[in-house]
Amino acid sequence: MWGVRSRPSGRETGHPHEPRRLGDTSLGGFTLQVQDLTKCYTADRPVLRGVSLTLDSEGITIVIGPSGAGKSTLLRCINRLVEPTSGRILFKGTDLVALHGQTLRECRRRIGMVFQEFNLVERLSVIENLLSGRLGYVSPWRAWLRKFPEGDIARAFELLDQLGLSEFAAKRADALSGGQRQRVGIGRALMQEPELLLADEPTSSLDPKTSVEIMETMASLARQRHIPVIVNMHDVNLAKRFADRVVGMTDGRVVFDGKADDLATEELSAIYGGEEWMR
Secondary structure (H helix, E strand, C coil): CCCCCHHHCCCHHHCCCCCCCCCCCCCCCCCEEEEEEEEHHHEEEEEEEEEEEEEHHHHHCEECCCCCCCHHHHHHHCCCCCCCEEEEEECCCHHHCCCCCHHHHHHCCEEEEEEECCCCCCCCEEHHHHHHHHHHHHCCHHHHCCCHHHHHHHHHHHHHHHCCHHHHHCCHHCCHHHHHHHHHHHHHHHHHHHEEEEEEEECCCCCHHHHHHHHHHHHHHHHHCCEEEEEEEHHHHHHHCCCCCEEEEECCCCCCCEEECCCCCHHHHHHHCCHHHCC
């Protein structure tokens, strides 16, 4: 256990590990440019087929499509959890596909990730799970000893307040409900101070009411921080409710890219194949 149980006392001294900004940020306000991205897990069977997207510096983009369309693979290629077969992924002007080693690690810490199954360290407390979002910014010996600057601890408690989880700070993660655990996952990602937030089916294991609450929380906190977000999900109604932009995928290709209000029956039929499922 890390032993973080209470808010730090005394004046906050500021952040001793100011994150390094990457690449050229003068690309017309774009945070991300995906260019002709292809991914094959087995030869001649592409999961992504020349996907190209440009992401602005703010807003909620939601990717929808049937199972096997390539939605999760797209997100995992963006943060290099999955290696692209070909194409470019420009993040703040830096091609992620070309990065390796320390340079890749430095870049990936600027991309927050919220997972479908939460991916928390269950035996650790809520506050400790949030602080794990800072591991990329402390020295190896501090990471091993789990020692964080007072400023990081203060920010973690402030974020817990915003997530409505202050009373659970010292509780183990495995004692929380699904919705509470996903809030912790959002908090951990935001503790990275990301310039891009990815969310891979963050509501698929939650009930409808909790799903709306999670999307409201993530969208609100990201907009406050001016962080662009890419979410993939199956719930079309939820996508329409929260998306500034909807991207529809099928068979590894983008077949719709526009506003949620423009997502009519014809477009949904092209994405999901036929209209029978809408009856």
